[in-house]
Amino acid sequence: MNSEKNITVPESYRGREQAFVKHTLLKTYLERLFMIIGLFQSHIRYVDCFSGPWQEGSSDLRDTSISISLEIMRRCRRALLERGRKVSFHALYIEKDKHAHTKLQEYLGVVPGNEVVTKSLHGDFFELRQSVLDWCGSDDFTFFFIDPKGWKRVVEIPTLTPLLQRPNAEFLIWSSNSNYS
Ligand SMILES: C[S@@+](CC[C@H](N)C(=O)[O-])C[C@H]1O[C@@H](n2cnc3c(N)ncnc32)[C@H](O)[C@@H]1O
Numbered sequence: 096m097n098s099e100k101n102i103t104v105p106e107s108y109r110g111r112e113q114a115f116v117k118h119t120l121l122k123t124y125l126e127r128l129f130m131i132i133g134l135f136q137s138h139i140r141y142v143d144c145f146s147g148p149w150q151e152g153s154s155d156l157r158d159t160s161i162s163i164s165l166e167i168m169r170r171c172r173r174a175l176l177e178r179g180r181k182v183s184f185h186a187l188y189i190e191k192d193k194h195a196h197t198k199l200q201e202y203l204g205v206v207p208g209n210e211v212v213t214k215s216l217h218g219d220f221f222e223l224r225q226s227v228l229d230w231c232g233s234d235d236f237t238f239f240f241i242d243p244k245g246w247k248r249v250v251e252i253p254t255l256t257p258l259l260q261r262p263n264a265e266f267l268i269w270s271s272n273s274n275y276s
Pocket residue numbers: 117144145146147148149158159160161189190191192195218219220221242243244245274
């Protein structure tokens with residue numbers, strides 16, 4: 096039996112098919128992870144260490160990790176509530192580029208904030224590592240999404256060590272050739 100499925104790349108991802116693969120992986124992984132973690136932990140944190148928006152294909156940012164992660168958190172929160180689990184979701188988005196960070200702030204300013212508590216930080220992830228750890232605290236489960244444009248000082252182990260040492264955390268590190276600089 097041939098189990099291969101034909102997958103149609105949405106129009107907004109044409110020419111950036113790698114982003115489609117990345118976002119499909121992020122969605123699938125996050126949803127399963129949060130539904131499992133939410134069964135036994137009451138607070139879940141999500142950190143997008145290199146959030147963008149970056150090369151977005153639509154003005155409502157629907158094809159960015161920002162919008163996708165928020166949608167998954169909302170969906171998981173509701174599904175967990177239906178199972179009698181009240182879980183609070185907090186999300187932190189970090190972006191170095193000033194223009195992109197302004198767009199990010201504007202977006203977070205208009206999305207409904209009653210289901211996921213959001214915050215953004217403007218600056219270099221490397222410099223902001225301690226602020227990120229402070230925001231996480233020591234107890235809550237935290238998922239780190241690491242999707243840099245380059246890799247030096249970013250996905251090298253010494254750079255990530257302070258985060259990797261944190262207990263109760265999980266990481267998804269995406270590094271595609273087109274992101275290298
Ligand atoms: C590959 S893009 C992120 C794409 C986004 N995660 C998505 O999937 O929609 C990388 C982003 O990181 C930002 N960036 C680059 N260097 C950074 C740094 N040192 N600290 C924080 N952000 C940085 C870039 O401006 C860019 O918006």
